[in-house]
Amino acid sequence: MLARRWADLSDRERRWILVSSIVEGVLKIAALVDIKRRPAEQIRGSKRVWATAVVLVNSVGVVPLTYFVLGRRPQKNVS
DSSP states (O other), rough: OOOOGGGGGGGGHHHHHHHHHHHHHHHHHHHHHHHHHSGGGBBOHHHHHHHHHHOOOOOOHHHHHHHIIBBBBOOOOOO
């Protein structure tokens, strides 16, 4: 059954969809804000490519998490 209606879903399935959508949205917003504020030299790769991937790929948070783990260069502490 590929095409199911919202009303046909169980309460558990509905909750799972809502929670995963909220998590995805929060991660995408956090990643986009970080990409916007962070200088380009502190990001591995193109800011434009990261932002496009974060916005367009529906991944339940995989792309934003990948950006946070692999896309950002460590900040150098200036004392």
